[in-house]
Amino acid sequence: MATKSFVDVDADSHFPLQNLPYGVFRIPNCAAEPRPGVAIGGLVLDLSVVASHGLFDGPILSNSDCFQQTSLNKFVGMGRPAWKEARATIQKLLSCDEPTLRDNSSLREKALLPMDSVEMVLPIVIGDYTDFYSSFYHAKNCGLMFRPDNPIPPNWFQLPIAYHGRASSVVISGSDIIRPKGQSHPVGKSPPHFGPTQKLDFELEMAAVVGPGNEPGKPMDVNEAENHIFGLVLMNDWSARDIQFWECMPLGPFLGKNFGTTISPWIVTLEALEEFACDAPNQDPRPLPYLTEKKSKNYDISLEVAIKPAGEEQSSVVTRSNLKHLYWTFSQQLAHHTINGCNLRPGDLLGTGTISGPVPESLGCLLELTLNGQKPISLNNNSTRKFLEDGDEVVFTGFGKGNGYKIGFGTCSGKVVPALP
C-alpha cells in the first residue's frame, strides 16, 4: 500500500493517508443535505461524490446508499467488513500512485473540498449516550476530595461504573456553551443558592462510537466487543460542579452535565489507531469472567487541553494526559454495558470518563487541577482560573505519533458564553 497521497499533507497534519477519519459536513449557505466525508490533509473527500461515481466498487459497498445519508449511522452499523472495504478503496483513491482522482481535475474539484470551506455537523445520530468513569486517577482524586474515608468504593474495581447522559445535548466542536443556571448547596438553613454556575468545568474524555449493536437480552462477548466499535472521538463533558454536587444524591449527576457535551467532528477508526495499541494497566482484583479479556488493549493517544481566554491570541495548555491511562478498556465497557441484556445501537456514544494521569500536570478537569477551586492555576496572560470564565474557549487536541506522521483527532473546542438573563 502507498503511504503517500497525491494530496499535500504537512508533517504536522492530523490527517495523513494513514488516518482517513470519517465526518459529516455541509456547505454553508447551500441547500444540499449534509453528507459523509473523509479528511485528507487540509481537504475533505466527499464520499457521496465518490459513491455516485461508482468508485466504491467492492462487493459490500458497490450497491449501498450508506454514503448518501445525512449521518454515518447506516455505515457504522454495517460492521468491520464494510469498514475495511471502504478504507481500502479510499486509501487507494487518494494514494499518489492512483490516477483516478489524481489525474481527473473536474472530478477532483467535485470530490475534494478545502476543509475551511465546509461546516462539520454531528457525524452520527446518537440514540443513547453513556458516560463511564474508567480512569483510576480521576476516581481516586475525586474520591479523596469528597469521600476521604472511602475514596474509591469497592465496586469501582469490579465493574466499569457508568451513568446515562443526555443524547440531545451532544454538540459538535465549535458550538458555544451557554453557562447553565441552577441550584447549588444551601448555606446553613437558607434556601439553595440559585444562579449561573460558579463552578463550570471541562472534562477531558474520549468516546467510542458504537458500530453494530446487539439484540435485547444478548450480551456482547468481551473478546469480540472490539468489532462493535467503529472509532473514537475527543469529548468534552462540560460539568457544572456546584449544580452536580447538590443534585446528585442519590441518583447521580443530571443537570450538572446535560447542558452540553462537545465531540470532535472526525471519527478516527480503530483500524487507523491499531498501531498505537498498548497493554492496559494490570487489574487487581482480577475481574469476573465476563470482563476478563484474552488481551487487554489500550491506545497510546496523547491528549492536551488548552484554555484561550476572551480577547487573547495565545492559549495556555493546562493539562497533558493520555488515553492509555484508562483502567477499564473499551471492550470491557461494552461487555459490561450489555451483560444485563441492554441493547446498544449503531451510533451510540460511550464516553470514557475524565482521563487523568498519575502526575499533577496530567489531571483531566479543573476540579482536580485546582482542588475544587482551592488552588487556582495560572494562564499565560497572568490571569488565574479556579473554574471557567465567560469567554474562555476550551480546546482539546489528541493524536497518536506514527513514524514520520501523526494520526490525529483534530480539535474539540467550545467557548463559554454568559448565561441568558
Next chain:
Amino acid sequence: MATKSFVDVDADSHFPLQNLPYGVFRIPNCAAEPRPGVAIGGLVLDLSVVASHGLFDGPILSNSDCFQQTSLNKFVGMGRPAWKEARATIQKLLSCDEPTLRDNSSLREKALLPMDSVEMVLPIVIGDYTDFYSSFYHAKNCGLMFRPDNPIPPNWFQLPIAYHGRASSVVISGSDIIRPKGQSHPVGKSPPHFGPTQKLDFELEMAAVVGPGNEPGKPMDVNEAENHIFGLVLMNDWSARDIQFWECMPLGPFLGKNFGTTISPWIVTLEALEEFACDAPNQDPRPLPYLTEKKSKNYDISLEVAIKPAGEEQSSVVTRSNLKHLYWTFSQQLAHHTINGCNLRPGDLLGTGTISGPVPESLGCLLELTLNGQKPISLNNNSTRKFLEDGDEVVFTGFGKGNGYKIGFGTCSGKVVPALP
C-alpha cells in the same frame, strides 16, 4: 358536543368518546408501515385513512402529513393548537350525530379496525428518556431502608430529583422482559455475586410524552410548561435491585434499570385528563421561584398492579395507588429539567418515578411492599413473592372516573422470561 359515539362503547371501556388516546399500530403479517390511530371502544380509528380522505379539514392539519408517519413525533411536536384541532375533528367524526363515517360502510371498514386485529408498536421515537423520583412516600420508604439516619436528603424537597434512563430499552406493553444477569454485592472478601438477578422488581410509574421542545439554553417557564406535554402513559420501570444497589455508588442506577422499561400503547392527552385535575400536595419548604406555580396541578388517576403467575388464570392485585400522590408536578419536572438550558425534544419520555401512596396497600414496587424481600406478600394462588419469578406477568391498569364513563390507559404489561444461558 356529542358525548356518545356511533361506535358501541361499554360502560367499562377505557376508550369512550371523551378519551381518544393516540397510538401507533400495524397489521400483523402486512407489509404496510405502522401508522397512527385513536382508540374508540374496541376499535382503532386509522388516522392515515382519515387524513388521506381529506377529513382533517381544519387550518393546521388539512395540509399536514403528520398522520402519514410511522410515529407520533411530528404531530406531538406541532403543539396544542394542532392537538385541539385534531381532537375536535376526531370527536365529531366519531360522534353519533355525524354521518360521514357512520353512514359510509366502505369508508368505515377501512378506517375502523378491531383492536384485537392490530399490533400496537411504540407510539414515539424516544430521543431521551428521563426518570424522576417525585413520590414523597416512595422516597421516604426507600430512604428508611437504606439511609435510616437520613432517609430523605434535603435536596429532595428543593428539586425534583431525576436521572437519565436508556431510550433504547423502552418497549411496548406485551413485550417479554428477559431476566437480566449481573453483579451484586459481594459477601465479605469474596468477589461479587454474578448471575440472573434475584431481586427483579416492577416500578409503578406514569410518564409524560413531551410535545414541542425548547431551544438549548432556553428554560421552559413553569407556568407554561403544560403546553409542552402532549399526554401521559403508564410505565413499568423494571428494576433489578441487587444489580442496582451494588453499582449505584456514586453515579446512580445503570444496569439495574436499562434492560427494559415498558410503556402502555395509548397516549392519553392532557385535554382528556383535564376533568381529573386536582390540587397537588402542599410543598414545604416553598420551592424556588423557577419552580413556583400559579396553580399546582395533579391528576386523580387510579392505578393498580396485578401479578399473574405462569399457568394461572387469575391474577392478584398487589397494590392500588394514584397519580395524585406525586409531590412534584409534571410542570415542575419540565421547568427543572430545562432550567440549566437542557433541550427537550418532541417525543421525549419523562417518568414520574415510582408512585407510592401513604398506606401499605398503595406502595408502588415490591422493594417497598416486601421490605426488600424480608416480608413476602401472598398471591391468590397461595404462592408468595419476595420479588418477581420467571413466568410472572405484571399488569398495570389506570383510569380516571368520569360521570358514567372511564377515561383509561388500557394496560401496561410484560412477562418475565428466564435469563438466557
